Amino acid sequence: MKNFNKYKLLIGTLALALVGCSNLDESAFEVIEDTNNVIYSETFENDLGEFTTQNVSGEQQWVYNSSKYVIMSGYVSPTDYANEDWLISPEIDLTGLSAAHFSFDHAARYFANILTDVTVWISTDYVTGNLPATATWTQLTTKTFSDPGSWTFGNSGQISLTQYTGQKVKIAFKYVSTSKKAGTWEIKNFLVEKGEAEIVVGNDGSEEFPFTVQEAMLNQTNASAWVEGYIIGYLWSGVQTTYHFSADTCTQATNILIADTNALSQIYVAKSMAVQLPSGAVRTGLNLTANKANLGKKVTMYGMLSSYFSAPGLKSVSYYKFEDGTSGGTKPIKAIFSETFANSSKGNFTIENVNMPAALSYIWTPTATYGMTASAYKSPTDYESESWLISPAIDLSKVTSATLMFDHALNYVANAANKLNYISVWMSSDYQSGLPASATWTRVIVPTYPAGNNWTFVSSGNADISSMAGKNKVRIAFKYTSIAGDAATWEVKNVVIY
Amino acid sequence: MKKIKITGAIVLAAALFASCADTDFEAIPVDKLMGDSLTTTYTIEQLKTEFMTDADAYSDTVRYLGGLYTADLIKANREVVISGYITSTDTEGNVYKYFVVQENTPNGQAIKISIDASGLSGVYPIGQKVWIRCNDLYVGKYGESPQIGLKYINTERFKVKKSTGDTIYRIEPGRMPLPVAQSHIHAYGMPDPSVIVPDTMTIAQIRASSYKKLVNKLVCIKNAYFTGREDGKILSDADMIFAPSTDGVGYPQSRDITDGTGTIIIATSEYAKFAGYKLPASTYRGNITVIIGWYRNYTDDAGDWQLTLRTLGDLGAGFENYIESVK
Numbered sequence: 001m002k003n004f005n006k007y008k009l010l011i012g013t014l015a016l017a018l019v020g021c022s023n024l025d026e027s028a029f030e031v032i033e034d035t036n037n038v039i040y041s042e043t044f045e046n047d048l049g050e051f052t053t054q055n056v057s058g059e060q061q062w063v064y065n066s067s068k069y070v071i072m073s074g075y076v077s078p079t080d081y082a083n084e085d086w087l088i089s090p091e092i093d094l095t096g097l098s099a100a101h102f103s104f105d106h107a108a109r110y111f112a113n114i115l116t117d118v119t120v121w122i123s124t125d126y127v128t129g130n131l132p133a134t135a136t137w138t139q140l141t142t143k144t145f146s147d148p149g150s151w152t153f154g155n156s157g158q159i160s161l162t163q164y165t166g167q168k169v170k171i172a173f174k175y176v177s178t179s180k181k182a183g184t185w186e187i188k189n190f191l192v193e194k195g196e197a198e199i200v201v202g203n204d205g206s207e208e209f210p211f212t213v214q215e216a217m218l219n220q221t222n223a224s225a226w227v228e229g230y231i232i233g234y235l236w237s238g239v240q241t242t243y244h245f246s247a248d249t250c251t252q253a254t255n256i257l258i259a260d261t262n263a264l265s266q267i268y269v270a271k272s273m274a275v276q277l278p279s280g281a282v283r284t285g286l287n288l289t290a291n292k293a294n295l296g297k298k299v300t301m302y303g304m305l306s307s308y309f310s311a312p313g314l315k316s317v318s319y320y321k322f323e324d325g326t327s328g329g330t331k332p333i334k335a336i337f338s339e340t341f342a343n344s345s346k347g348n349f350t351i352e353n354v355n356m357p358a359a360l361s362y363i364w365t366p367t368a369t370y371g372m373t374a375s376a377y378k379s380p381t382d383y384e385s386e387s388w389l390i391s392p393a394i395d396l397s398k399v400t401s402a403t404l405m406f407d408h409a410l411n412y413v414a415n416a417a418n419k420l421n422y423i424s425v426w427m428s429s430d431y432q433s434g435l436p437a438s439a440t441w442t443r444v445i446v447p448t449y450p451a452g453n454n455w456t457f458v459s460s461g462n463a464d465i466s467s468m469a470g471k472n473k474v475r476i477a478f479k480y481t482s483i484a485g486d487a488a489t490w491e492v493k494n495v496v497i498y
Numbered sequence: 499m500k501k502i503k504i505t506g507a508i509v510l511a512a513a514l515f516a517s518c519a520d521t522d523f524e525a526i527p528v529d530k531l532m533g534d535s536l537t538t539t540y541t542i543e544q545l546k547t548e549f550m551t552d553a554d555a556y557s558d559t560v561r562y563l564g565g566l567y568t569a570d571l572i573k574a575n576r577e578v579v580i581s582g583y584i585t586s587t588d589t590e591g592n593v594y595k596y597f598v599v600q601e602n603t604p605n606g607q608a609i610k611i612s613i614d615a616s617g618l619s620g621v622y623p624i625g626q627k628v629w630i631r632c633n634d635l636y637v638g639k640y641g642e643s644p645q646i647g648l649k650y651i652n653t654e655r656f657k658v659k660k661s662t663g664d665t666i667y668r669i670e671p672g673r674m675p676l677p678v679a680q681s682h683i684h685a686y687g688m689p690d691p692s693v694i695v696p697d698t699m700t701i702a703q704i705r706a707s708s709y710k711k712l713v714n715k716l717v718c719i720k721n722a723y724f725t726g727r728e729d730g731k732i733l734s735d736a737d738m739i740f741a742p743s744t745d746g747v748g749y750p751q752s753r754d755i756t757d758g759t760g761t762i763i764i765a766t767s768e769y770a771k772f773a774g775y776k777l778p779a780s781t782y783r784g785n786i787t788v789i790i791g792w793y794r795n796y797t798d799d800a801g802d803w804q805l806t807l808r809t810l811g812d813l814g815a816g817f818e819n820y821i822e823s824v825k
Contacts, residue, residue, distance in 0.1 A: 150734035217732070242758040243725075245781045265823060268726025269756070269780040270733060 058083025074182030371493025784816015
């Protein structure tokens, strides 16, 4: 900006000086804006440029495509292949700067979980040519990526690098796929610029930023979220499934259709989403059989983003509110922290094995649908063990009370009377890292435990952790223990602190 | 009855002309004005049964010997003449270098006539009765869909037989040059688009039909609407038109319709006049008249129906407000 002002002044002075002595065309003195904010740019028009690739696993790699972008896909028709592949920038010099940001255009489609499979990282100590694991990488916070629904490139939005000014960095695009689902990620127009990032907040499915219908249809994660749209009709499910964009003769109270528009000439089946109305206040308040006037109204709902009528849908809606304030159902609690452990993810939790017998390679392990699972049984032996599943630091400094809730199941406890000895939940405000014994832990009183002899998940109930309120680095730990001859299996998911 | 009326009008016109100018030549006899009338000797079904083979060395595999691409000479020691009424029009560019002729008999069938000329509808408009003398033409299958034309050897599609080293090209029915078409096709009388009434069918009924009998026929689907999808995939806002550009690749673009009984695709050329028109919203529902198409490109694909709109006007009762909105 300083340069720019100088030029302006100089040109202005020149203009003044000249104006009196000639009738030169004034346009010759237009102020030329100093656009030299670019620190580094790579369009990927011709090749990978100075970027390098690291093929951590899987045969497929980041490659240049002659349509002027780089592409990584673990899908080779008709097969999905497991891959981890990094596309890494050359060194980008941020020394002498006070603020910087970068952006890129991309299209990421067909991922199992776009939030974990498509990520952007930064390192200050990576040496080009080495495997990524040889350096320290930090994941950069981007706006929530979603499948754009077509191969049209979208902009990433500006991602701040101000935290890294004064340093030399490398930025990496990390692609992950599995043999079950391999997405495709295309990138072009990578641009690093001076100045603060203008961060446009995207919708994230929260109450403040509910998903649009289109976003909800593209984020069918089986997780719960807020969705906003117009009520435009209902689905008739008989022998034939028919979309009805009217309420006139509606006798179907169990669902409604929503869309991002209520203009009849803009409504497409493909852009409308079916919403399941469970019996009770939600069905009573929303269905078009009893509430024909709801047609065309904008509504915000909380439910699960899950397939319905063989198409993207919103199920198990528990709460709704109209623009005029009318609402119904039970408003979901607003979580300070939540981790579902869905899709074989342990989130940002860490595992500390205090006592793991050599016969086992793990005790806690993520699963696709049962959350995190702990067991020290390896056929045919029940081993003695102790293993902790520890949450990331959770900031409770701004609250005066806090409650923990989670779902859990317990099976194969030989002696049910002992189950409280085997599974327990702990909290700490001074844990840093490493073995749990390095910190002070207090046991959390969990109201409800599973029976111990089946796979039925039960809710823990409200476990009070208010003694941690006011602390800024609170950890919650799930401690699993077993003894020789009695090693149960504990499953934990949907951890929420509110 | 109609024929007689028309004849009357022409006689009257001839009479009028006769009365106001001296002519030193003989007036063209009325029956000649009507064009050539031939005797139909084959139904379309008979023609296909007798002359169309499954000989497709290019596509055939051990598992499938049905013939996806073929071209067989129509060779007979007697006249092979089929007849019917033209049901297609190329005025809006979606039908290109062919017309479709359909028999107006019970269980009549239809076939595509492939001609290397555009603007065919000027000479062969909808409703035109034609006889086609097929001797020395070819009947073949393009992606399993029958048509009459000449033999075309597609040198871009070939495979090399391992045992002999022979190159086997894909044989397709190709377009016949216009003069060839003119010598084989005999139009007769004034066109009457009302002769061929499209069969009313649900999508489920179409899907349950034999493509061999139904292909190329004119069908009306009632209470149908566009879903905004392409082969099940949700279209982006930018692609919510009949046929975005394929950048020269050239295959028609699929847009799903449903009538509640099933889903089927309408395939539109990017060169159609209405290619860039906004796809009708799903709130517009009504009669959609189409030429039934069928396409099977690979032996291990099932093949699928693809319907063709001749003009935007094939979106009938129920789409009036849509048509008004894009005018």
